[in-house]
Amino acid sequence: MKANILVVDDEKIQREMLGGHLNKKGYSVLLASSGQEALDSIKHNTVDILISDQKMPEMSGLELITRVRKEHPNVSMIMLTAYGSIDDAVQAMKNGVEDYLTKPLNLEELDIILEKILEKQELVRENEQLREQVQKAPYFPGIVYMSEAMEGVMSKVARTAKSNATVLITGESGTGKELVARAIHEMSSLSEKPFVAVNCSAIPENLIESELFGHEKGSFTGAERLRVGRFEQANGGTLFLDEIGEVPLSVQVKLLRVLQERKFERVGGNEPIKVDVRIVAATNRDLEDEMRTGNFREDLFYRINVVGIEIPPLRKRKADIPVLAEHFIKLYAEEHSKEIVGITPDALDFLVKYSFPGNIRELGNIIEQAVVLTRNDTITVRDLPLRVSSDEEKPYEDMGLDQQVANLEKKQLLKAMRETGGNKSAAARLLDISERKIRYMLKKYGEKEI
Ligand SMILES: Nc1ncnc2c1ncn2[C@@H]1O[C@H](COP(=O)(O)OP(=O)(O)OP(=O)(O)O)[C@@H](O)[C@H]1O
Numbered sequence: 001m002k003a004n005i006l007v008v009d010d011e012k013i014q015r016e017m018l019g020g021h022l023n024k025k026g027y028s029v030l031l032a033s034s035g036q037e038a039l040d041s042i043k044h045n046t047v048d049i050l051i052s053d054q055k056m057p058e059m060s061g062l063e064l065i066t067r068v069r070k071e072h073p074n075v076s077m078i079m080l081t082a083y084g085s086i087d088d089a090v091q092a093m094k095n096g097v098e099d100y101l102t103k104p105l106n107l108e109e110l111d112i113i114l115e116k117i118l119e120k121q122e123l124v125r126e127n128e129q130l131r132e133q134v135q136k137a138p139y140f141p142g143i144v145y146m147s148e149a150m151e152g153v154m155s156k157v158a159r160t161a162k163s164n165a166t167v168l169i170t171g172e173s174g175t176g177k178e179l180v181a182r183a184i185h186e187m188s189s190l191s192e193k194p195f196v197a198v199n200c201s202a203i204p205e206n207l208i209e210s211e212l213f214g215h216e217k218g219s220f221t222g223a224e225r226l227r228v229g230r231f232e233q234a235n236g237g238t239l240f241l242d243e244i245g246e247v248p249l250s251v252q253v254k255l256l257r258v259l260q261e262r263k264f265e266r267v268g269g270n271e272p273i274k275v276d277v278r279i280v281a282a283t284n285r286d287l288e289d290e291m292r293t294g295n296f297r298e299d300l301f302y303r304i305n306v307v308g309i310e311i312p313p314l315r316k317r318k319a320d321i322p323v324l325a326e327h328f329i330k331l332y333a334e335e336h337s338k339e340i341v342g343i344t345p346d347a348l349d350f351l352v353k354y355s356f357p358g359n360i361r362e363l364g365n366i367i368e369q370a371v372v373l374t375r376n377d378t379i380t381v382r383d384l385p386l387r388v389s390s391d392e393e394k395p396y397e398d399m400g401l402d403q404q405v406a407n408l409e410k411k412q413l414l415k416a417m418r419e420t421g422g423n424k425s426a427a428a429r430l431l432d433i434s435e436r437k438i439r440y441m442l443k444k445y446g447e448k449e450i
């Protein structure tokens with residue numbers, strides 16, 4: 001759909017000449033012979049771009065644009081000034097016109113300016129749509145999604161939260177297991193009580209027991225004081241056992257007992273301590289596999305997996321990628337104090353096509369890096385890491401030829417290096433270039449990324 005352009009000029013010949021040109025270019029054109037007529041026209045029509053002469057009797061062009069800026073902020077404006085009247089041009093730019101042109105008009109220049117304005121308007125519109133989607137999507141603050149798959153997960157989360165039942169959250173690394181665990185707590189009747197998270201994979205095996213259950217003073221070398229364990233800390237609230245697949249078998253027995261009897265003893269103690277905690281556990285391992293190989297107790301599995309919540313990987317819910325990208329752009333633009341309005345459609349395309357082995361955490365990292373690196377107010381393909389921007393066939397229309405050639409070169413290099421398992425001389429043979437050139441290219445494009 002071509003844009004609507006309003007041309008304002010008190011000189012009939014000028015106005016009609018310009019109108020005729022724009023018509024030929026396929027725009028739909030409105031004409032006005034004065035500022036007042038223009039204001040009326042904007043009120044009653046959809047106007048995307050206003051082109052106004054500066055020198056007009058009654059209302060000047062400057063006056064007109066100042067009023068339009070206030071009353072119709074979505075209309076982009078171009079000012080036409082007489083040759084040499086730089087002051088007017090400066091004044092117009094200050095008042096929010098996109099650009100100015102001096103008379104006599106260079107129509108080619110005008111065409112280019114119009115294209116640019118329309119591209120920008122398109123981007124703004126897309127970003128507005130995304131923003132609306134972002135606002136509609138989350139049920140819970142901080143959890144962003146659009147996909148039906150996540151809609152299902154979150155509705156299960158909401159139902160689970162009400163029951164205080166034990167929950168097992170599964171999903172690949174970076175899919176949002178911890179975020180969901182916290183949401184369950186926040187939505188439950190225990191939200192005012194403590195939420196205590198234990199990362200079982202981060203604690204050395206010989207200390208897990210004391211971390212979870214605490215220890216009495218002097219119970220082992222180094223236990224100089226009594227220590228209250230995580231179960232006691234979480235009493236009345238939620239205990240999040242992250243990476244539960246990493247818990248050694250010896251501790252699994254004890255966990256099972258707490259879950260069955262709701263009581264335990266501190267390490268080195270014999271007085272049973274009663275607790276009332278809701279358990280939410282998470283793992284990126286396949287626990288059924290672990291059971292088969294004898295690394296995870298079956299009875300514990302069934303105790304934990306009262307409600308199972310499986311978070312799908314990002315590549316299986318691509319509809320979430322645009323809203324998550326927008327979410328992270330906002331988040332990191334603010335964190336790094338950069339004014340970034342959005343992402344180009346091309347760059348977003350690459351993100352949507354990428355497989356995200358690191359899931360949402362990886363998307364977050366990619367966006368943060370792009371926000372930090374970009375020189376524009378919009379993230380472009382150039383700001384994305386090679387692994388994202390090189391797995392695609394289509395030409396890079398928002399780049400110059402040099403950049404396109406470089407991208408093709410990078411892409412072929414990457415492919416050859418992958419296919420040869422990183423063997424430089426094999427890759428050189430494959431591409432029919434010297435090994436020296438391979439080394440040069442690797443350096444040029446950042447060996448680490450490849
Ligand atoms: N739906 C979402 N909306 C917004 N941010 C999300 C979403 N899902 C995940 N994140 C963010 O992605 C990052 C990874 O999430 P989280 O730590 O919950 O994943 P995880 O599954 O626990 O990963 P791991 O298995 O590696 O511990 C976090 O910064 C989190 O805030």
Ligand SMILES: [Mg+2]
Binds near residue numbers: 177178242
């Ligand atoms: Mg986690």
